[in-house]
Amino acid sequence: MTERPKKVLIADDQQDVVEALRLLLKSESFETQTAASPAGVLEAVGASDFDAVLMDLNYTRDTTSGKEGFELLTQLQALDSTLPVIVMTAWSSIPGAVEAIRRGARDYIEKPWDNHRLVSLLRTHVELGRALRESARLESENQLLRRRDVPELIAESRAMQPVLTMLERIGPSEANVLVTGEHGTGKEIVARWLHAASPRAEKPLIIVNAGGLSEGVFESELFGHVKGAFTDAKTDRVGYFELADGGTLFLDEIGNMPGRQQAKLLRVLQTGEFQRVGSSKTKRVDVRLISATNVDIGQEVADGRFREDLLYRLNTVEIQLPPLRDRGEDIAALAAHFLKRQGARYGTKKLTGLDREALRALQEHPWPGNIRELEHTIERAVLMAAGPQIRADDLGLRTRSDGSARLEDMTLEEAEKHLIQKALGRCQGNVSRAAEVLGLSRSALYRRLQQYDISE
Numbered sequence: 410m411t412e413r414p415k416k417v418l419i420a421d422d423q424q425d426v427v428e429a430l431r432l433l434l435k436s437e438s439f440e441t442q443t444a445a446s447p448a449g450v451l452e453a454v455g456a457s458d459f460d461a462v463l464m465d466l467n468y469t470r471d472t473t474s475g476k477e478g479f480e481l482l483t484q485l486q487a488l489d490s491t492l493p494v495i496v497m498t499a500w501s502s503i504p505g506a507v508e509a510i511r512r513g514a515r516d517y518i519e520k521p522w523d524n525h526r527l528v529s530l531l532r533t534h535v536e537l538g539r540a541l542r543e544s545a546r547l548e549s550e551n552q553l554l555r556r557r558d559v560p561e562l563i564a565e566s567r568a569m570q571p572v573l574t575m576l577e578r579i580g581p582s583e584a585n586v587l588v589t590g591e592h593g594t595g596k597e598i599v600a601r602w603l604h605a606a607s608p609r610a611e612k613p614l615i616i617v618n619a620g621g622l623s624e625g626v627f628e629s630e631l632f633g634h635v636k637g638a639f640t641d642a643k644t645d646r647v648g649y650f651e652l653a654d655g656g657t658l659f660l661d662e663i664g665n666m667p668g669r670q671q672a673k674l675l676r677v678l679q680t681g682e683f684q685r686v687g688s689s690k691t692k693r694v695d696v697r698l699i700s701a702t703n704v705d706i707g708q709e710v711a712d713g714r715f716r717e718d719l720l721y722r723l724n725t726v727e728i729q730l731p732p733l734r735d736r737g738e739d740i741a742a743l744a745a746h747f748l749k750r751q752g753a754r755y756g757t758k759k760l761t762g763l764d765r766e767a768l769r770a771l772q773e774h775p776w777p778g779n780i781r782e783l784e785h786t787i788e789r790a791v792l793m794a795a796g797p798q799i800r801a802d803d804l805g806l807r808t809r810s811d812g813s814a815r816l817e818d819m820t821l822e823e824a825e826k827h828l829i830q831k832a833l834g835r836c837q838g839n840v841s842r843a844a845e846v847l848g849l850s851r852s853a854l855y856r857r858l859q860q861y862d863i864s865e
């Protein structure tokens with residue numbers, strides 16, 4: 410591949426300087442264009458793309474103030490802040506160079522210049538500028554993708570059909586939705602899908618781990634605060650409710666919210682009004698609520714741990730996601746989906762898919778409820794695979810002919826992870842109860858959840 414030529418705009422009102430620079434840069438394989446005035450520079454930059462501008466600061470004979478140059482710099486910066494500009498100062502003026510840099514110049518060089526230094530400075534800034542522009546381009550591309558991002562939701566299995574029907578029916582509506590399901594069954598992806606399918610799609614989707622906010626910050630995170638409301642409140646802060654105005658607020662893990670916080674949230678949902686902490690001004694926002702939990706919320710209500718009146722506000726519609734073990738028919742499509750995603754991450758490998766044995770191994774594996782485990786298995790297989798197709802060995806699944814994993818085939822760590830996952834499954838993801846069942850303290854269990862990358 411031949412490299413794109415480095416294109417530099419040379420700007421100076423002294424013809425001999427311009428000519429000398431042009432010859433020098435040409436001999437170093439730069440492509441050049443020249444301008445003799447600030448207007449000429451702006452015109453050239455407006456008309457085509459440059460990798461760098463090398464410009465003098467003074468354009469009116471006899472002045473050495475650099476004023477025209479500084480103005481030009483500001484204008485160039487406004488036009489394209491990623492364009493590297495290097496200024497030349499005819500006199501040995503450090504303040505002039507400092508001011509130029511403050512106005513966005515990347516570097517400066519003194520006249521008369523040293524050829525070698527000038528060329529190497531230009532090369533460096535051309536490379537840096539290209540990298541900067543590429544990342545700016547990727548960032549704006551990402552923003553576009555984020556905005557239009559209707560996530561791909563795989564749902565071919567029979568167990569997912571009622572979910573699909575429900576999603577299509579309520580997606581465009583304003584209904585508050587509660588999404589329930591075990592760990593890693595796709596609650597968040599469903600929330601994203603609902604938002605993207607609604608007329609609010611162009612507005613923000615704000616995701617909050619409502620169950621993870623401590624008493625001290627709950628109100629200020631959700632509703633915001635004003636400067637001075639408490640010791641750490643050094644500035645005003647906009648809360649999640651306000652950030653989500655016009656869009657969707659996704660309250661995750663609501664099953665873990667303590668009673669006092671449930672009461673505060675309920676009051677806001679009932680009245681539709683709230684105040685920032687430390688302010689008496691009442692605010693109203695237009696927000697669609699989607700919430701999610703992996704605990705059996707009906708049981709939490711029955712046990713008096715979750716307020717029924719709050720549940721009633723949240724679950725205008727409830728979507729129950731089936732666990733992966735009930736979605737066998739989705740495994741092939743999910744595996745292909747994750748392979749595509751992982752393949753894009755590890756772009757160097759060209760993987761065409763799974764061979765037949767590998768697919769059968771995936772389908773026969775006794776998956777727990779969690780789709781993320783399937784995702785991790787595929788990720789590992791992408792790393793392990795040597796050929797164009799993933800083979801059963803690459804998956805690293807240990808299975809018996811009857812399809813269930815055997816403790817004695819596992820390493821100690823795998824066995825521990827396996828037992829923890831089983832306990833969490835049995836306790837519907839309730840960490841306290843799972844810890845009890847396993848005979849561990851809650852914090853000891855949390856440590857292991859982190860260690861094995863198990864999500865609660």
Ligand SMILES: Nc1ncnc2c1ncn2[C@@H]1O[C@H](COP(=O)(O)OP(=O)(O)OP(=O)(O)O)[C@@H](O)[C@H]1O
Binds near residue numbers: 598
């Ligand atoms: N139907 C689906 N189609 C495609 N990918 C899915 C689907 N369901 C889940 N996933 C993927 O599985 C992973 C776990 O899903 P997600 O994070 O939505 O689950 P969750 O229920 O919110 O999990 P947790 O309880 O741990 O918070 C994500 O990478 C998600 O993209």
Ligand SMILES: [Mg+2]
Binds near residue numbers: 596597661
């Ligand atoms: Mg989640």
